[in-house]
Amino acid sequence: GDSVTQMEGPVTLSEEAFLTINCTYTATGYPSLFWYVQYPGEGLQLLLKATKADDKGSNKGFEATYRKETTSFHLEKGSVQVSDSAVYFCALSGATNKLIFGTGTLLAVQP
Amino acid sequence: GAGVSQTPSNKVTEKGKYVELRCDPISGHTALYWYRQSLGQGPEFLIYFQGTGAADDSGLPNDRFFAVRPEGSVSTLKIQRTERGDSAVYLCASSWTSGRLDEQFFGPGTRLTVL
Numbered sequence: 001g002d003s004v005t006q007m008e009g010p011v012t013l014s015e016e017a018f019l020t021i022n023c024t025y026t027a028t029g030y031p032s033l034f035w036y037v038q039y040p041g042e043g044l045q046l047l048l049k050a051t052k053a054d055d056k057g058s059n060k061g062f063e064a065t066y067r068k069e070t071t072s073f074h075l076e077k078g079s080v081q082v083s084d085s086a087v088y089f090c091a092l093s094g095a096t097n098k099l100i101f102g103t104g105t106l107l108a109v110q111p
Numbered sequence: 112g113a114g115v116s117q118t119p120s121n122k123v124t125e126k127g128k129y130v131e132l133r134c135d136p137i138s139g140h141t142a143l144y145w146y147r148q149s150l151g152q153g154p155e156f157l158i159y160f161q162g163t164g165a166a167d168d169s170g171l172p173n174d175r176f177f178a179v180r181p182e183g184s185v186s187t188l189k190i191q192r193t194e195r196g197d198s199a200v201y202l203c204a205s206s207w208t209s210g211r212l213d214e215q216f217f218g219p220g221t222r223l224t225v226l
Contacts (some may be wrong), residue, residue, distance in 0.1 A: 004153075033213060041140050043115075044154070044202065044217040051212055089153050096167060098144065101153030 002027040006090045006102035013080055013109050021075040022107045023064075023090035031092040033057075033066050033073040034099070038087045047075075047088070080109045113137070115218035117203050123224045124193055132188040132221045136205030143186050144215060145178055146202040154202055160186060161209045193225045 007022040025031065035047040035057070042087060048057030053068035062077045090102040112174040116135040124130050136143050142161055146154035160180040168178075175193075181185040190197055200222050204215040 037129070042202075043219045046214050046216075049214075091153070097142070097206075097213070098156040098159060098167060099146075099154070099215060100156070103151070103153050111130075 002031065002092060002094045004090050004092055004100055004101050004102040006105055008103070008104055009087075009106040011105060011107050013107070014098070015082055015111050016079045017109075019077040019080045019084075019107070021088055021107070023073045023075065023102060025071050025073065025090075025092050027071075027092055027094045031094040033064070034091040034093070035062070035064055035073070035075050036089040036091055036101070038089065038104075040069075040086065044089070044102055061075075080107070082109045082111050085109045115203055115205055115216055117201075117218040117221050119221060120219065121224075123226065125226050126193060128193050128225075130176045130190050130193055130223065132190075132201050132223070134186045134188070134203030134205075134218060136184065136186070136203070137216055138184075140205035140207055140216075142206045142209040142213070142215075143180060144204040144206075145186070145188050146204065148200045148202055148220070150199075157188070159209065169173060177184065192207070193223075195225050196226045198223055213220075 034049045037047045048059040050057040050066035122211040145157040148154040158168040175191045200220040203218045206213040
């Protein structure tokens with residue numbers, strides 16, 4: 001069945017460092033891909049999405065490109081801030097609209 | 112406007128008891144989803160409703176779990192004969208339609224602890 005694999009955390013970075021969180025997926029057909037973020041004490045929020053191959057989703061300085069050839073959707077940000085500290089989830093929706101999530105990656109940004 | 116709300120925010124119960132978890136979706140959203148998030152894991156799909164009907168309940172782990180949405184708005188997730196393994200955060204989400212490109216908006220969750 002469809003699945004998502006993302007890099008394990010925690011990821012600890014200094015402020016202004018470059019961030020990459022890897023995500024790969026397995027799916028039949030052409031899934032839509034998402035990154036969700038969960039800030040401390042808050043609910044899940046959609047960060048960005050891409051719906052077809054080579055699409056780039058972007059929001060709040062974060063970017064991810066839908067790579068069909070490598071079945072990947074890695075999350076990147078050029079310069080992280082302390083306020084980016086959160087848990088990041090990669091997810092897909094395949095033939096149906098239910099979301100399938102990865103296990104989450106905790107990001108801790110230190111000043 | 113108001114987001115998705117869930118009550119209670121925390122529920123502690125004893126093994127074998129019955130619990131109900133409530134979800135109020137965003138007004139006008141026709142699709143409603145339930146997910147379960149165990150500690151250190153990503154959310155796992157349980158069931159989704161399009162209107163009043165359960166369109167996909169393939170994620171319900173067993174027949175102790177049941178959900179309803181009688182008027183196409185509020186939904187209740189019901190768990191009978193709770194077990195310690197049911198302890199998790201139960202998340203509700205809603206979207207305008209059940210189209211897979213429609214953003215799902217998540218509630219804050221109900222943390223269920225079964226002692």
